[in-house]
Amino acid sequence: MYFGYIDRSCYLNLNFITVSNKIKEFRDYRSMMNDRILAKDNLVIKRLFNLDTNTYMDGALTIKTKEMLGLVASMVLRCDDCVKYHLEKCHENQVTTDEVMEVFAVANIVGGTIVIPHTRRALEYWEELLVFKEL
Amino acid sequence: MYFGYIDRSCYLNLNFITVSNKIKEFRDYRSMMNDRILAKDNLVIKRLFNLDTNTYMDGALTIKTKEMLGLVASMVLRCDDCVKYHLEKCHENQVTTDEVMEVFAVANIVGGTIVIPHTRRALEYWEELLVFKEL
């Protein structure tokens, strides 16, 4: 694994807490606000949340493929939080870094250079997920 | 009113300053930068700012309805600052939380799950406006 100009052991020593914090922060905020949204008991929104979960279940296509579809769609629509979510799911479903990079490539070609800043943040999050897994 | 897993009195005690700060920060930055933009004396931009204000005035539709239209448009276009602004105006014009949730529902159905992260931030801001009002 490559961490820019930073030697790896150093990176882990200095930044380990930050790394896991970044992932934790995203997950905590997401889950806290989802709870607060669902607590409002709006039927349409509750059913949409439900449907969202069902969309990525195993079917004619595998979960892995569907999560990559969700990832590329989130990237071209430039939704950083959606990208993070699907990166987590891709990671859980054994998508490799080379595969993620090819999803990024499709997103950047279809959506243009405005997707590049999102690709920067996406790769950063992806590499944090990799570090997190290995520990 | 519901604040996730946090007991209300505790929330108020611990977070009151943060709560008003968040709203204050948005308003201060918005108004400071609007002043700096207008100071540049670009006629087109000045007139657009003016026109923007006129758009939400009482007419065939009430201000309340127009602010909800502005809110849903801002949500599907995924402009967090615009959402905050229209939430403030909805709040001033007696839109209830149930009504806001139905505006969110339309936005999420029309615009899809990429609107969800904006809904999280929107509900958070809305609930801060409610706390702020009650104090």
Place this chain on the structure above:
Amino acid sequence: MYFGYIDRSCYLNLNFITVSNKIKEFRDYRSMMNDRILAKDNLVIKRLFNLDTNTYMDGALTIKTKEMLGLVASMVLRCDDCVKYHLEKCHENQVTTDEVMEVFAVANIVGGTIVIPHTRRALEYWEELLVFKEL
């Protein structure tokens, strides 16, 4: 009602068949393709169609208000077919031309001049709905 430079009786005489055909064509294609989509039995899509219908039902907000929300959201997202659909529903729910114009105004201010071409097509369809109703 105003039809540009065309005298009304003349408009009706010359164009009546075209007018109703335009509305009919939109409805027929929409309903034929919806049937073909639903016939594929994809559970997620079937439930989304269902949920879409529920979104615009009476609740904290009236159907009329919700249809105007759907209309403005469709306009800023520049989906002509969605605009037509919500114009039909607005028309069924007694939205007046002045009210429709104020929805258009919000859409054009929030979404910019790229919304103008969609406003042209929207007004054309709206006026056909008005003629159609009166006959």
Place this chain on the structure above:
Amino acid sequence: MYFGYIDRSCYLNLNFITVSNKIKEFRDYRSMMNDRILAKDNLVIKRLFNLDTNTYMDGALTIKTKEMLGLVASMVLRCDDCVKYHLEKCHENQVTTDEVMEVFAVANIVGGTIVIPHTRRALEYWEELLVFKEL
């Protein structure tokens, strides 16, 4: 295969020429205008066209997966011509109708109901590709 309310043999007898014409028309216009664009000798555009082709080549992900990624990205960005192109490539790469429907499902959930009109046109084109193949 299902063709709405139209009996299949009848569909083929009556509409065969239309069917192949629709596909032919898209391909002919696309290829004629691509030629005219490339004839202008703008280096950036020529290299982008080239790069576009390379994006969907076999790599860590299969062509089939990449074409589905291209399809879902085109759908959420609501580019009908891009959708048609990727449907052709999906069809060439043995994507089944059930798989295509699951790609459509992801696109509709992520991108919302504004994707539905594009789904109608996409399914229509897909079914023409199927008829075309079988003949």
Place this chain on the structure above:
Amino acid sequence: MYFGYIDRSCYLNLNFITVSNKIKEFRDYRSMMNDRILAKDNLVIKRLFNLDTNTYMDGALTIKTKEMLGLVASMVLRCDDCVKYHLEKCHENQVTTDEVMEVFAVANIVGGTIVIPHTRRALEYWEELLVFKEL
């Protein structure tokens, strides 16, 4: 000038009426519907139309530069009618074909391959404007 596979004299003989019709059709519909919109007397929309005209007037930047800015903005936002309008203005303001192609190149790189179908239609319209001028 290059017309794909079609010999020029032949193109002019066969298609001259079509060529001018295409431009005429766009202009006529645009101007008819603008009149019908303005006749509704919605103040916000009337002032926005006005402001739109003022935006492209001579200032710190020339009209020519501003029209190219309007063109690239319309292309990345994928508004074919806006593209046609700014192509006409670019043409009136002596933008050359090489310059137009460089505007297209920026649009395609920033906005990605979903801009390509709009580039096809844009170049077609541009070349019709060139033929129209020369006659």
Place this chain on the structure above:
Amino acid sequence: MYFGYIDRSCYLNLNFITVSNKIKEFRDYRSMMNDRILAKDNLVIKRLFNLDTNTYMDGALTIKTKEMLGLVASMVLRCDDCVKYHLEKCHENQVTTDEVMEVFAVANIVGGTIVIPHTRRALEYWEELLVFKEL
């Protein structure tokens, strides 16, 4: 130069480090993550990065004009990081504040009031570039 309600000398005294830090932070993150992206050796992405650089080179249009085209395209697509990048390039290529304001005006008229929050951040960054240059 105008800095809202803050007297200039005071601004420089108190905020000089922040000012340069903001620009430095953007540049550092951008260049660090670009390096990490390129290190993944995805050919399509590497060539797209390359092509992106070539797009803004001198040609039929000057670099200055092309950078303004890139700026307006980034603004209407509402990509803050892309806006910052093109503001830096505009600044390097002697675009004046009045010219930048006219680019902003086109962006706000074409893209609507959802562009305003991006205009706020853009002007803030632009004025930091001006301060930075003068020191």
